[in-house]
Amino acid sequence: MEYNFRDIEKKWQSYWAEKKTFAAENNSAKEKYYVLDMFPYPSGAGLHVGHPLGYIASDIYSRYKRLKGFNVLHPMGWDAFGLPAEQYAIQTGQHPAITTKNNIARYREQMDKIGFSFDWDREINTSFPEYYKWTQWIFLKLFNSRYNAKTAKAESIESLISEFKILNSKFKIGTAEKSWSELSEKEKSDVLMEYRLAYLSEAYVNWCPALGTVLANDEVKDGVSERGGYPVERKKMKQWSMRITAYAERLLNDLEGIDWSDSLKEQQRNWIGKSEGSEIQFTIHDSQFTIQIFTTRPDTIFGVSYMTLAPEHELVEKIVSDAHRDEVMKYVTEAKNRSDRERMADVKRISGVFTGAYAVHPFTGKQIPVWVGDYVLAGYGTGAVMAVPAHDSRDYAFAKHFNLPKPQVVQPKTDWDFSKESFDEKEGAVINSDFLNELQVKDAIKKAIDEIEKRGFGKRQINYRLRDAVFGRQRYWGEPIPIYFENGIPKAIDEKDLPIILPEVDKYLPTEDGEPPLARAKNWKYKNKFDFETTTMPGWAGSSWYFLRYMDANNEKEFAGKDAMNYWKNVDLYIGGSEHATGHLLYVRFWTKALYDLGLIPVIEPAKKLINQGMIQGVSEKIYLKKGQSNSFSGVLTGVQDGLIYNFGEDAYHIFLNSKNYDQTKKDFESSGLDFEALVEQNFVSINVDISLVEKSELNVSKFLSSRKEFSQSVFICEGGYWINGTFIKNQSFQDGQDKFFTSQEVEKMSKSKYNVVNPDDIIEKHGADCLRLYEMFLGPLELSKPWNTNGISGTSNFIRKLWRLFNKEFQFTVSDEEPTKKELKSLHKLIKKVTEDIERFSFNTSVSNFMICVNELTDLKCNKRAILEPLAILVSPYAPHIAEELWQLLDHKESVTFAKWLDYKEEFLTEDSFAYPISINGKTKMNLDLSLALSKEEIEKEVMSSEEVKKYFYGQQPKKVIVVPGRIVNIVL
């Protein structure tokens, strides 16, 4: 009987669900292991084959750990709040909750078919009040906390209030100075806002008009929104933010202790952007003002030839001389109006203007001109720089453009042409710099700061690039922020009143006055009288603590019980995409640390080990449409035929096809000195066709025509003629097979709009879930991105059927109780060893190969012995759980294979009886010598040294040295 995966997979999936085979226990004597996947946002498109890659890997590891005797927590849930459901709601009026529910049902159905070992009793949904109650609760905890720089941890805001009370601290309110007890309630609230971890403030934010909301820095890429790619502008707005900057140093330092990939850690380090240097004050000549700058190169202070302020810098209008005022203000206005995107687009354009003011050099007393320039960013450091053109490329470009002096203060070790470029490296000796002369740069930096501190015009300073995270969103589909306003003062909602349920609204759009959608809610008042905050939380709120909720997902009294958290601690293995490096993965670390500081959880990091699975790309099928002739297609472009080069101009309509191979055609063109790609671009538009209409690069023309109405009149030019209205018209020279219309392939992101989506359901329907699981692993290393190629799946499909046939002879399940032979045992134990090692180092692709090797060997040996097949079922079960369960049952086991024990290999089965060692001299193999492998290294050495055979071969020479690699090779040095 052939392996009937359809019935068998269904049978075991319902068995697992009924018996709750994978439910984790919260109080178990077993050692715990927590395997977490980044939970998905359930989009309308459903899962494609790329999505389950990480889930399959984590599932294999979870199943392996269970067999190893661990109590494994392997949960799944839904990151259910988000923009797409809301955009859909705006278009159709369907409530996002319904859209989300439907999408989840679809995701769940697809996931179930793959046979994951998730503990569905712990399923969570961030958009359910039972869940977001605790998201809101955590928000309140952060709102009611501040970061105490002295203790370097978050503490209750009450501790700060009592500090203010006892010290009766003074505060600057407008121009007046008041002590704490003199402050009004509003003023107190404003003061405390400066300290709270979740706070409301007026600040420049990324405003996306198309989405109608603000975005955090990580949600903006290249000046446009990550979702949708809409332009983003800078706007000053009152906004809720999270004080993640307080944790910059800890977020950076604690990276040391976690097992995450180097590139990911580096991305986070980069994003945090720590730089050490010095803050220095420059007084303005003839005025009360000082410019404060930040520099990492205080050693170059004697090379300062001018200063630059950012256009937004508050001193600009104060210090500008009357003669320059008009020009400067005009420049400032222009610069402010340019969006970030415009500024980024022409980084190379140098602009700036002299203010007419002069600063005084703190060491030399010389006057140095103060400029305004938009190459200085308002948002970093102090928004002002001391310019050292000789040793900073940006200052150099500016100075060159405006003809400012470029005094050199560091001597490069090699010849350096300062008329061409600046010398930015932190190497060499300092020159022309008074007390710093002759010092190496590194020492000069220290000395300079010491001197600056001693003389009192600056101090050692550390700067971070990390900004606080904007937390409010002017959108509907998110957690309401649990804040109300009393006399304009934002106040925390009483914990007892949580959750604040997301209210119903008539439309999912802003109000006429531009208020967020929540302002539309009718009779939505706290205690029937106070206005609620109307912005909602961002997408990353719910995901910043979800790993904790899984530990105790159904707890109604707490976000998670203490006992549960003390048992599960943190995630042992976290698998997910690297695109979350500077978003989710930074926020979840931040919240974890804050919750730890407040004594709410026992760990400082969410995940000990993290693996970024690669992306699975799609392979798009492309055809080429002649420009200006919108109904004529050319399958594969080709120009070289009969030694002639066809041109892509007027006659393009008549191009023939003589090659299946785009790359070959390209080569042909290029060898004739033509730029193939440019010609294609000039004359053709590429169009993606649905991959289901293509088989082995051949397009099914009639199916394509009926599926895409806009092309129904098109002509398809092939090698031996052309297709029109579904009929093929032959050329005179037509030969067999020349009526095929070929496509060319390109690797792209898998997406609906590119018609290249491969659906896991289809693969499962055709080959089964186990086959899909094995194939996804077999494709290549987990962390690598790779294109999906359905052709190769026959390999894993064959493997599964071969495995089945080992147990089933002549349509009959047959195993023998005979003792296994040494060869069979060796094959098995080799597999145990390799698969164990492979799983431990997450090299799942090589495991699949090793299974294939073993099954091939056993097939050759015609082995159907229970003593071999039973362990084999255990070994393969993490990868192909359905077939393993079925075989396990056929082998007369009452319980699921999940309760079996992982096997240990025995070295004795792996050794050889004898082994002919290659004997080589200076690395070249010269002869083979039969030696027993049981011998130790030393014994082999002795044996070789005294061997008559060796002596004879090397003309009586006695080897000087023998290098032995057990089981491998013997090398002789004469």
Added chain:
RNA sequence: GCGGGCGUGGCGAAAUUGGCAGACGCACUAGACUUAGGAUCUAGCGCCUCACGGCAUGUGGGUUCGAGUCCCUCCGCCCGCACCA
């Protein structure tokens, strides 16, 4: 520009601490079986050579008895950050 990673057959790839390079799979070729097939089995499959043998892990060099692996040079690709002072 800065940072991280990578470069092995026609393709996906393997080689765990320096030790028989290309396992395993795809594709391809030939054959067997066959009322013909997207089934199964056998053999072949880096390059040059009829062969013996030689040459091969982006390039050039180094360390070593021995290098895909370690060190240096250059070339190429991918990812992240980017006027961050």
